[in-house]
Amino acid sequence: MSSLFYIIGKSSTGKDTIYKELCQKKELNLRPLVMYTTRPIRDMEEEGREYYFVDDVTLKQLEQTGKVIEKRAYHTIYGIWTYFTVDDEHLDLEKQDYLAIGTLESYEKIRDYYGDQKVVPLYIEVEDGLRLERALERERKQQPPKYEEMCRRFLADQADYSEEKLKGAGITQRYSNEKDLMSCVETLAAVIREYGQK
Numbered sequence: 001m002s003s004l005f006y007i008i009g010k011s012s013t014g015k016d017t018i019y020k021e022l023c024q025k026k027e028l029n030l031r032p033l034v035m036y037t038t039r040p041i042r043d044m045e046e047e048g049r050e051y052y053f054v055d056d057v058t059l060k061q062l063e064q065t066g067k068v069i070e071k072r073a074y075h076t077i078y079g080i081w082t083y084f085t086v087d088d089e090h091l092d093l094e095k096q097d098y099l100a101i102g103t104l105e106s107y108e109k110i111r112d113y114y115g116d117q118k119v120v121p122l123y124i125e126v127e128d129g130l131r132l133e134r135a136l137e138r139e140r141k142q143q144p145p146k147y148e149e150m151c152r153r154f155l156a157d158q159a160d161y162s163e164e165k166l167k168g169a170g171i172t173q174r175y176s177n178e179k180d181l182m183s184c185v186e187t188l189a190a191v192i193r194e195y196g197q198k
């Protein structure tokens with residue numbers, strides 16, 4: 001049975017990094033489910049790799065065609081950034097495993113859309129102090145660094161991923177990315193292989 005493996009976790013827990021590593025493991029045969037966003041592209045990002053970067057007009061057009069499965073808007077200091085998943089026919093969950101990154105809220109919507117037999121949450125966790133250090137280190141490399149937005153996200157995460165919300169979403173399994181990246185990646189790869197044998 002094929003699955004959609006859905007990576008979630010607070011900001012700077014390593015979701016993007018883990019996603020790229022898992023995609024590179026050819027034997028896992030995971031196809032990326034690329035979400036859409038209206039936020040500006042960051043240095044080092046590529047159109048269609050991390051996200052499809054679109055404007056608000058395109059989002060509205062997609063919504064009018066009924067193709068938006070879930071969307072989430074963030075009120076940032078730069079304006080509203082919307083992240084959303086589109087039923088754009090790249091997705092055939094009968095034949096193929098997929099890997100995606102999203103939020104707890106988008107996970108619940110996608111799980112409700114495709115069913116909990118099909119959607120497997122991979123919740124990544126890093127201790128807050130270490131996570132903030134990693135976020136700051138990453139932000140310093142951006143031109144220009146957006147420290148206010150980084151802080152806003154850090155605080156918003158505490159509410160978005162409260163213990164109550166995790167419980168409500170049925171998240172029971174947690175995967176730590178506090179130590180070396182590859183041990184976390186290997187743990188997740190083992191989980192994915194196990195599902196492939198079901």
Ligand SMILES: Nc1ncnc2c1ncn2[C@@H]1O[C@H](COP(=O)(O)OP(=O)(O)OP(=O)(O)O)[C@@H](O)[C@H]1O
Pocket residue numbers: 009010011012013014015016017018134135137138177178179180181182
């Ligand atoms: N195991 C690890 N050890 C040290 N640094 C790590 C580890 N995993 C990821 N990082 C670093 O932490 C930073 C945050 O990682 P990444 O951008 O992948 O997080 P993210 O969860 O996708 O963040 P966001 O949700 O904010 O986009 C990056 O600079 C990345 O290189």
